[in-house]
Amino acid sequence: AAKRSSGNDFIVYEPGLGNTTSTRKDSTAELAAAIDAGELRTVYQPLIDMRTGRPIGAEALVRWQHPVDGLRSPDQFIGLAEESGLITRIGELVLGDACTQAALWVAESPDQEDLLVTVNLSARQVADEQIVEQVSAALAASGLEPHRLVLEITETVLMHDRDAAAATLWLLKGLGVRIAIDDFGTGYSSLAYLRRFPIDMLKVAREFVDGLGRDAHDDVITRAIVELAGTLGLLTVAEGVETTQQSETVAALGCDIAQGYLFSRPIEADAVSAVMSASLVAAHLRPRPVDLGR
Numbered sequence: 001a002a003k004r005s006s007g008n009d010f011i012v013y014e015p016g017l018g019n020t021t022s023t024r025k026d027s028t029a030e031l032a033a034a035i036d037a038g039e040l041r042t043v044y045q046p047l048i049d050m051r052t053g054r055p056i057g058a059e060a061l062v063r064w065q066h067p068v069d070g071l072r073s074p075d076q077f078i079g080l081a082e083e084s085g086l087i088t089r090i091g092e093l094v095l096g097d098a099c100t101q102a103a104l105w106v107a108e109s110p111d112q113e114d115l116l117v118t119v120n121l122s123a124r125q126v127a128d129e130q131i132v133e134q135v136s137a138a139l140a141a142s143g144l145e146p147h148r149l150v151l152e153i154t155e156t157v158l159m160h161d162r163d164a165a166a167a168t169l170w171l172l173k174g175l176g177v178r179i180a181i182d183d184f185g186t187g188y189s190s191l192a193y194l195r196r197f198p199i200d201m202l203k204v205a206r207e208f209v210d211g212l213g214r215d216a217h218d219d220v221i222t223r224a225i226v227e228l229a230g231t232l233g234l235l236t237v238a239e240g241v242e243t244t245q246q247s248e249t250v251a252a253l254g255c256d257i258a259q260g261y262l263f264s265r266p267i268e269a270d271a272v273s274a275v276m277s278a279s280l281v282a283a284h285l286r287p288r289p290v291d292l293g294r
């Protein structure tokens with residue numbers, strides 16, 4: 001492991017806040033050392049199949065277990081990782097973890113035919129053709145069937161450099177993996193790209209899920225997204241489900257999958273194993289159809 005500074009003598013990177021070149025250099029070196037030291041790890045947030053109320057898989061989310069400051073969330077270091085290029089190493093790490101874990105879950109729960117794992121890709125990862133080799137290597141090393149891996153990208157990433165993004169996505173698609181649009185509805189409103197890119201899944205942004213059952217606009221938007229997805233043959237995931245009211249509305253609107261604190265926070269891989277094989281989701285969390293007066 002690389003040598004690293006100890007104590008509080010380094011400066012945490014904060015976008016837009018006095019990020020001078022030297023501060024950024026220090027933070028980059030610290031993050032690089034943390035990767036070498038194995039301080040980055042992957043946690044998983046269960047995805048609930050709304051047809052059965054059972055977990056169908058999980059989203060892989062990176063964490064930085066800092067020896068002094070404790071747990072750091074991705075919002076505190078993904079930006080720096082992107083800028084510095086360290087995202088390539090972090091991405092490789094998370095992809096490897098996620099594929100290995102998912103292969104294990106498949107072995108543990110052979111009855112879970114649709115079991116899947118999702119992994120976030122940021123702009124720089126999609127812009128770098130190396131991603132295709134990384135994904136291919138992670139699949140080969142783990143033995144995970146490609147269709148069980150879903151790569152999440154945001155609309156903004158797609159729109160950034162459309163031709164390059166399209167080329168990379170089609171190459172990834174060629175490996176047999178699936179592609180999801182993360183935080184759907186918060187980026188560009190042009191829907192033309194849904195035909196242009198090989199998309200398999202839409203993740204309805206938390207900001208719409210937030211008002212479900214309370215705010216008629218959010219119901220209307222979510223219903224429109226689910227209907228659009230249905231027409232295009234895409235799976236839908238509702239992000240950030242925190243209440244039973246939201247869960248019931250999500251189910252009633254026909255969303256395939258839900259994810260949120262109501263079901264589980266992001267947890268360790270072992271805990272996902274337990275949830276997945278024993279189906280510990282409480283009966284009261286099972287989706288019930290609700291009459292929305294459609």
Ligand code: C2E
Nearest residue numbers: 061062073074075094120121122240241242259260261266
């Ligand atoms: P995301 O991909 O949209 O992930 C969902 C975020 O919402 C996660 O935050 C998750 O913990 C949080 N969340 C889930 N359910 C709920 C809920 O019910 N209520 C609320 N308030 N929040 C909920 P997290 O883990 O802090 O990740 C934040 C973002 O960082 C992610 O947003 C993703 O864009 C990025 N990220 C995380 N891991 C990775 C990674 O391995 N690679 C890349 N490139 N980006 C990552």
Ligand code: MG
Nearest residue numbers: 059120152182
């Ligand atoms: Mg995501």
Ligand code: MG
Nearest residue numbers: 182183203239
């Ligand atoms: Mg999201």
Ligand code: MG
Nearest residue numbers: 120154182183
């Ligand atoms: Mg996001």
